[in-house]
């Protein structure tokens with residue numbers, strides 16, 4: 223082993239130079255790595271002992287791409303262009319090596335990793351390896367020739383799919399598409415060396431830049447670009463990077479490799495400096511930071527979850543049971559009556575059938591998942607499960623009784639989780655007699671689909687319980703975010719303000735369709751009213767009823783009466799065929815209903831509100847300002863650890879557009895001074911319920927941002943509810 227570089231090693235094995243990138247944890251192309259790879263290839267070219275060379279990654283993966291941490295250091299278009307030219311030149315130099323150069327892939331070859339692999343003459347991979355150009359998920363396009371070499375290897379359609387969606391492609395498909403040349407079933411390095419020697423024997427170097435047949439005829443390849451651009455109209459929802467990738471691919475097809483590369487370099491520069499990219503990079507790191515709880519170290523012991531139970535087979539309970547079954551964990555599903563149990567199971571079966579009919583799961587997977595769900599009317603078997611999730615109605619007395627039962631029927635180390643979306647978990651934690659084992663696990667509707675799991679820390683929740691909760695989130699393929707125990711926790715506390723504004727806008731003169739469309743245009747998958755028709759108007763109405771019954775007022779200001787009227791009329795949303803919209807039998811297509819305008823007019827008259835026309839900009843500004851202002855209160859009070867935690871929740875729980883980074887990052891990009899000015903203006907116009915959050919005032923006055931707020935001023939521990 224030659225210590226020519228800490229980051230890249232060089233050695234000769236069986237007449238082949240082995241170049242090993244060793245930059246843990248993911249062999250990112252940090253400064254020094256590309257240079258060292260190039261130097262090692264030059265050395266192999268000159269080395270009389272080497273007949274060929276293999277590029278391989280040390281540790282668990284090949285190269286996972288550029289080092290994302292360094293994107294922030296790109297200050298101008300010129301410096302981006304300069305850097306890109308340098309990396310393109312390096313890859314051209316590597317590709318021009320006179321001896322066969324083979325990339326040996328395990329783990330993932332992503333972004334710049336795949337681009338380095340494509341500059342090699344051939345690629346081999348282990349069966350479990352994956353390749354991809356995920357740059358679009360960071361708001362950029364491949365910047366080291368990916369948009370030029372990939373279509374030449376795999377054809378325009380495949381390259382377009384990869385560069386506009388960013389998905390990871392398994393080795394087998396990559397082989398079929400021509401991205402890799404052989405799958406190595408045994409030891410990767412030995413297989414790669416054998417492959418390299420074969421190529422040395424046959425004298426084969428093949429430069430992907432010179433392959434033209436896959437992008438011929440040009441008209442067909444360009445038609446694929448047009449088709450992709452059209453399809454993006456539905457999926458990209460306002461993001462720019464996917465379109466930029468298509469543009470770079472068109473350049474690859476129309477201009478040839480060199481001019482196409484020059485175009486890629488320019489487009490990359492525009493993207494890397496965009497707000498969209500900055501937002502998505504912040505989100506990438508925030509998604510990883512949520513797993514880091516300052517006072518719960520990584521090595522905190524956790525409980526092994528081998529079996530589970532769910533109490534309540536309603537929409538949420540059924541969805542939660544499906545999550546466990548999908549993860550291969552047997553789950554008991556308990557209801558009080560046979561009818562309710564049958565109804566719940568029928569919905570579960572219908573959900574699986576719909577996934578199977580869409581080809582998302584096989585019949586076998588469906589059968590297996592269903593066989594893991596055991597319906598029951600009793601607590602039999604609860605004494606052996608490792609976790610129980612309570613998903614009964616949102617009613618404190620019912621929860622208290624349920625937790626008292628669970629404390630009695632489960633084993634002492636069983637985790638007792640609650641799917642409450644608002645209530646004080648300390649109250650029913652005490653009822654269980656084992657508050658250290660109690661944690662909130664708040665799922666989002668539909669629970670078997672949405673990625674977010676909001677974990678709620680009670681005042682006595684133990685660190686082991688928290689660490690186990692985070693582990694369960696991962697196991698269920700969710701993203702777990704730990705929050706403090708305040709009313710509505712973080713997700714619904716903010717949604718209450720989001721919905722308040724939507725309701726008030728409706729009364730003030732905007733239509734349900736205008737508000738929903740303005741938000742969809744902003745990038746949400748569905749607007750607030752469409753969302754509520756999916757989740758159920760009854761859910762919020764029952765919470766309001768409960769609050770009234772215990773003499774509590776909602777804190778988020780004036781409430782429209784319209785949702786309660788809809789509830790009284792039995793219009794709960796999609797499940798009853800009518801809510802904010804009307805639905806035809808068996809259809810989920812929302813049809814505008816003139817009745818809602820009548821109700822809005824009536825409610826406006828009752829509150830003496832003068833109705834007026836509104837712009838989409840005003841709608842988006844009001845709603846996003848309400849979110850950011852309340853987010854600032856939550857941060858200030860210490861119920862969320864970081865602004866990124868809130869953003870991750872909104873992206874994964876409600877589909878807030880990734881390319882805007884989440885409500886807090888979005889507010890930073892709007893400018894906190896502008897956000898604060900709006901709050902003041904709304905206060906003057908609409909009333910005192912618009913309070914500027916102290917943290918917003920403080921940061922806006924100091925010219926700061928939520929993300930720039932110093933670590934020292936952030937809470938290290940989540941706050942607890944004051945009783």
Ligand code: T1G
Nearest residue numbers: 248250286287288289290291332333334356364365366510
């Ligand atoms: N740069 C810097 N840090 C990275 C990184 C990267 N590319 N990838 C991962 N990390 C860190 C991550 O923050 C975490 O740190 C740790 O590594 C483990 O990651 C020129 C411009 C590779 C599939 O988009 O998709 O190439 O939290 O927890 O679940 O055209 O990481 O431990 O401190 O995610 O095993 C394109 C991004 C870049 C790949 C591994 N590449 N990474 O998943 O571990 S742009 C990507 C991933 C580019 C070129 C362009 C995943 C993974 P910490 P992890 P994992």
